[in-house]
Amino acid sequence: MDKPSKQTVRIGFYICHCGSNIAAMVDCPAVARFVGTLPHVVLSRDYKYMCSDPGQELIQKDISEHQLNRVVVASCSPLLHEHTFRGAVEAGGLNPFFFHMVNIREHDSWVHTDPAEATAKAKELAHAAIMRVAMHKALEVKKVPVHPDVLVVGGGIAGIHAALTLANAGKKVFLVEREPSIGGHMAQFDKTFPTLDCAACILTPKMSAVGTHPNITLLSYSEVTKLDGYVGNYTATVKRKPRYISEDKCTGCQECIANCVYKEPKFPDEFNEGLGKRKPVYIPFPQATPQVVVIDPQTCLNFRNGELTGKCKKSCVAACGDKEAIDFSQTETFQELKVGTVIVTTGFQAFDAKRMPQYGYGKFPNVYTALEIERLVNTSGPTAGHVVLRDGKTEPRSIGIIHCVGSRDKKTNRWCSRVCCMFSLKLAHLLKEHTGAEVYNFYIDMRAPGKGYEEFYDKLLEEGVHFIRGRVGEVTDWARTPDEEGKLVIRVEDTLAGYVRRIPFDMVVLATGLEPHADAQDVRRMLNMSCGSEGFFLERHPKLAPVSTFTEGIFLAGCCQGPRDIPDTVAQAGAAAAEALALIDKGFIEQEPNTAFILEDECCGCKSCIPLCPYTAITFDAANKKAVINEALCKGCGTCVAACPSGTIVQNLFDDEEIFSEIEGVLAHE
Amino acid sequence: MTTKYSYFPGCSLKGIGRAYEESLLPVLRALDVELEELEDWNCCGATAYMAIDEVKACVLASRNLAMAEKLGHKELVAPCSACYLVLNKTKHYLQDSPAVRGVIEKALAEVNMTYSGNTPVRHPLDVMIHSIGLDAIKQRVKRPLTGLKVAPYYGCQIVRPYSTFDDQYNPTTMDRLLEAIGCTIVHFPLKTRCCGASLTGTLPEPGLLCARDILAEAITRGADLIATVCPLCQFNLDGYHDKIAKKWGPHRIPTVYFTQLMGLAFGLGERELGLHRGFVPMQPLPAPVPVGVGV
Numbered sequence: 001m002d003k004p005s006k007q008t009v010r011i012g013f014y015i016c017h018c019g020s021n022i023a024a025m026v027d028c029p030a031v032a033r034f035v036g037t038l039p040h041v042v043l044s045r046d047y048k049y050m051c052s053d054p055g056q057e058l059i060q061k062d063i064s065e066h067q068l069n070r071v072v073v074a075s076c077s078p079l080l081h082e083h084t085f086r087g088a089v090e091a092g093g094l095n096p097f098f099f100h101m102v103n104i105r106e107h108d109s110w111v112h113t114d115p116a117e118a119t120a121k122a123k124e125l126a127h128a129a130i131m132r133v134a135m136h137k138a139l140e141v142k143k144v145p146v147h148p149d150v151l152v153v154g155g156g157i158a159g160i161h162a163a164l165t166l167a168n169a170g171k172k173v174f175l176v177e178r179e180p181s182i183g184g185h186m187a188q189f190d191k192t193f194p195t196l197d198c199a200a201c202i203l204t205p206k207m208s209a210v211g212t213h214p215n216i217t218l219l220s221y222s223e224v225t226k227l228d229g230y231v232g233n234y235t236a237t238v239k240r241k242p243r244y245i246s247e248d249k250c251t252g253c254q255e256c257i258a259n260c261v262y263k264e265p266k267f268p269d270e271f272n273e274g275l276g277k278r279k280p281v282y283i284p285f286p287q288a289t290p291q292v293v294v295i296d297p298q299t300c301l302n303f304r305n306g307e308l309t310g311k312c313k314k315s316c317v318a319a320c321g322d323k324e325a326i327d328f329s330q331t332e333t334f335q336e337l338k339v340g341t342v343i344v345t346t347g348f349q350a351f352d353a354k355r356m357p358q359y360g361y362g363k364f365p366n367v368y369t370a371l372e373i374e375r376l377v378n379t380s381g382p383t384a385g386h387v388v389l390r391d392g393k394t395e396p397r398s399i400g401i402i403h404c405v406g407s408r409d410k411k412t413n414r415w416c417s418r419v420c421c422m423f424s425l426k427l428a429h430l431l432k433e434h435t436g437a438e439v440y441n442f443y444i445d446m447r448a449p450g451k452g453y454e455e456f457y458d459k460l461l462e463e464g465v466h467f468i469r470g471r472v473g474e475v476t477d478w479a480r481t482p483d484e485e486g487k488l489v490i491r492v493e494d495t496l497a498g499y500v501r502r503i504p505f506d507m508v509v510l511a512t513g514l515e516p517h518a519d520a521q522d523v524r525r526m527l528n529m530s531c532g533s534e535g536f537f538l539e540r541h542p543k544l545a546p547v548s549t550f551t552e553g554i555f556l557a558g559c560c561q562g563p564r565d566i567p568d569t570v571a572q573a574g575a576a577a578a579e580a581l582a583l584i585d586k587g588f589i590e591q592e593p594n595t596a597f598i599l600e601d602e603c604c605g606c607k608s609c610i611p612l613c614p615y616t617a618i619t620f621d622a623a624n625k626k627a628v629i630n631e632a633l634c635k636g637c638g639t640c641v642a643a644c645p646s647g648t649i650v651q652n653l654f655d656d657e658e659i660f661s662e663i664e665g666v667l668a669h670e
Numbered sequence: 671m672t673t674k675y676s677y678f679p680g681c682s683l684k685g686i687g688r689a690y691e692e693s694l695l696p697v698l699r700a701l702d703v704e705l706e707e708l709e710d711w712n713c714c715g716a717t718a719y720m721a722i723d724e725v726k727a728c729v730l731a732s733r734n735l736a737m738a739e740k741l742g743h744k745e746l747v748a749p750c751s752a753c754y755l756v757l758n759k760t761k762h763y764l765q766d767s768p769a770v771r772g773v774i775e776k777a778l779a780e781v782n783m784t785y786s787g788n789t790p791v792r793h794p795l796d797v798m799i800h801s802i803g804l805d806a807i808k809q810r811v812k813r814p815l816t817g818l819k820v821a822p823y824y825g826c827q828i829v830r831p832y833s834t835f836d837d838q839y840n841p842t843t844m845d846r847l848l849e850a851i852g853c854t855i856v857h858f859p860l861k862t863r864c865c866g867a868s869l870t871g872t873l874p875e876p877g878l879l880c881a882r883d884i885l886a887e888a889i890t891r892g893a894d895l896i897a898t899v900c901p902l903c904q905f906n907l908d909g910y911h912d913k914i915a916k917k918w919g920p921h922r923i924p925t926v927y928f929t930q931l932m933g934l935a936f937g938l939g940e941r942e943l944g945l946h947r948g949f950v951p952m953q954p955l956p957a958p959v960p961v962g963v964g965v
Contacts, residue, residue, distance in 0.1 A: 356839070357837060357839045357840035358839040358840070474839070476859045477857075477859055478859040478860055478883075478887055479890075480883070
């Protein structure tokens with residue numbers, strides 16, 4: 001080993017028993033004795049729990065009593081206790097980066113079965129750490145201030161709750177919503193399970209609170225198109241789509257709608273899942289927030305193919321009068337927002353039932369999706385809550401609800417969408433209540449794991465709703481007997497009774513599952529997040545960091561992270577708001593110093609590193625023809641370091657000297 | 671320019687399903703496609719073989735595949751659904767199971783043959799739609815079958831378990847093809863239901879019921895005839911009318927190969943297309959409509 005020249009290295013080594021987690025497989029005293037013989041090691045101890053207070057105090061005491069200037073602890077994963085021990089080293093008066101940790105639990109005692117070999121491996125790992133720590137340099141943790149404003153992307157119940165939580169805590173929030181109104185899917189629901197309280201009654205007060213809150217800037221009909229910067233200092237670019245109505249001037253009087261040249265609503269109404277009609281100028285639903293009209297250039301006569309022609313007589317403009325809120329000259333505009341943190345609450349899309357042609361959606365008029373039924377049973381829905389078939393008059397006498405459409409299916413989506421069993425029960429109850437029809441549920445497994453959920457299932461059983469266990473094979477209009485004629489026949493294997501059944505229905509409801517938005521991958525790239533294999537945004541840790549992402553300062557809540565119900569979504573939105581608040585109120589970010597930097601003189605400007613950086617931390621300084629690393633963005637992954645053809649990129653805590661010493665140490669042991 | 675494919679007829683197309691071959695070859699010839707029959711082909715491995723010893727069935731199939739590869743045309747056409755499935759299944763096994771591949775390679779080596787697994791196995795329906803194309807087919811139509819109401823029946827084996835060229839639950843290639851030659855397609859919910867397969871021979875009651883359901887539904891839907899792509903389907907739907915009538919009353923409706931309908935539209939003679947071989951004869955076509963009208 002080369003002797004470090006700057007000062008005499010004095011290393012203290014500690015091996016932790018971790019109760020019996022390590023000691024049962026590794027002979028800890030023997031490792032300590034061995035390390036004690038290595039150069040520069042001043043003392044070497046084994047101890048039952050190094051992470052305990054006495055364990056940490058031991059390190060501090062030894063540093064002052066034995067003038068230690070390097071410390072190595074062999075214990076568990078650095079993910080668990082590196083922070084703890086760095087703190088102890090710092091409290092002992094040393095730079096915290098004169099410390100190195102060896103993982104002899106996850107990497108050794110837990111995964112081996114031969115004590116002798118496990119002990120030998122612990123010695124090798126410890127030897128490597130001793131050699132490496134001798135080369136460590138003092139590093140500094142940098143502090144970067146956090147901008148106190150927050151961007152919330154998506155105005156469903158998750159975004160609404162997160163925005164209100166932050167705004168009530170006095171933070172400024174920008175809430176960006178793609179549609180003309182906030183509310184998301186929850187606004188379309190009739191009742192909520194299992195309490196059957198009205199979705200609108202509990203949601204709309206929160207919506208109007210968003211609309212009027214002094215700390216919330218609501219950017220509806222807008223999309224985030226770009227996010228630059230890093231935790232604490234993000235710059236978001238927001239595209240404001242033209243709604244051809246001035247939000248400042250529109251009072252929501254809706255005179256323009258009443259006076260549109262279309263006397264009757266003619267175009268499929270998005271909010272009612274196409275079951276109702278709207279005019280080209282419309283307000284999505286009565287409680288829409290903001291209470292501002294929107295003009296759809298695809299259907300408005302003043303446009304052709306989305307291009308302004310001015311050929312309509314514009315009776316809406318006349319009706320608006322002095323308010324002059326209608327502005328056909330509006331174009332797309334872009335707005336930049338400075339924020340410190342981002343909460344992503346972009347939600348889900350319902351599975352497209354046409355992808356399972358065996359269920360006949362789109363072919364048989366009386367096959368419905370669950371969302372359509374939500375609107376059909378709703379008092380402010382297209383039929384004022386009167387449940388009739390698509391002919392507009394016949395009440396269904398028998399209704400079959402098919403579970404797991406686009407869920408738990410290798411051919412479409414493999415995951416359980418978590419909410420379908422419960423909303424199917426709710427719809428079964430509501431349909432029975434509205435029509436008195438015989439209602440059947442076809443399920444694979446009933447999943448009712450929530451507060452009051454199983455009780456709700458019980459209640460449905462008592463109400464006389466039928467439950468048949470079996471995945472439905474097909475919905476067909478093939479009548480085999482006269483009583484099947486004119487009906488939709490569900491063919492299913494009743495797996496409890498053990499035979500194949502054919503049951504005729506007037507109406508079939510498909511409990512369509514939840515899946516990521518079609519453009520989730522674009523959003524992921526734009527916000528520099530990860531997606532799981534199924535396409536939902538990936539949390540940093542499924543249990544211990546469920547609302548964080550792998551990008552600092554960007555948090556997740558709601559169904560964009562995975563299917564969940566309203567209570568879980570709201571809880572998660574609150575958690576995401578709290579995580580953002582924790583960053584904002586601390587006021588600064590501590591930056592791990594294990595970042596890469598460029599030895600500027602030696603950079604040849606080949607740009608190999610730039611496309612490789614997963615955090616887009618490297619840019620090119622065209623004037624000097626050199627790559628530049630933004631330290632605040634660098635996560636220390638080392639990709640650029642390894643890729644740099646001239647060895648010009650160096651990484652703190654991982655410079656050549658440190659790594660080669662470590663390798664020598666590992667190889668030194670026989 | 672003539673396109674050439676290797677051709678595996680299988681036993682049916684030389685025997686009970688010869689009308690399929692009789693109509694397929696001239697129709698493809700009219701479309702500038704030639705099928706070169708494998709010399710010395712053997713049983714595809716279907717049905718009984720598959721049920722008793724899957725690996726041996728695959729060995730049989732692979733000998734045919736090896737010959738097709740040697741013949742040198744890029745692709746092999748297998749018109750019978752059972753052959754089509756077994757040949758494709760063997761290709762899958764060769765790819766996915768080193769154990770099966772080992773047995774097959776050893777067996778082929780015994781007769782100095784090899785198979786690299788490359789030759790795609792295609793159904794004529796797939797070739798018509800995706801290689802020849804509807805436009806080329808429309809151009810050949812001399813006598814559009816305007817007014818002929820057809821129930822398109824695909825059977826199970828060309829869509830299950832693999833669905834390489836059409837939707838598994840709602841196949842539409844034959845619908846589009848027959849529409850292109852002027853037919854009217856009736857809504858037919860039993861497109862991929864079981865025809866009864868070999869049950870008609872072993873357990874006649876459930877087997878014949880399957881065939882009856884298909885015949886009955888085609889009649890209910892107002893079809894003049896059923897079009898099929900498979901010799902076993904054609905046989906089951908055409909060959910048991912007496913037995914079916916005894917049990918459930920008469921269900922008379924002809925079942926023909928889609929290629930026979932194409933041949934008629936191309937102006938070929940009924941006898942030439944093997945139409946006289948069906949038990950339930952097809953009704954004479956309405957008077958021909960001049961080309962360019964109705965298509």
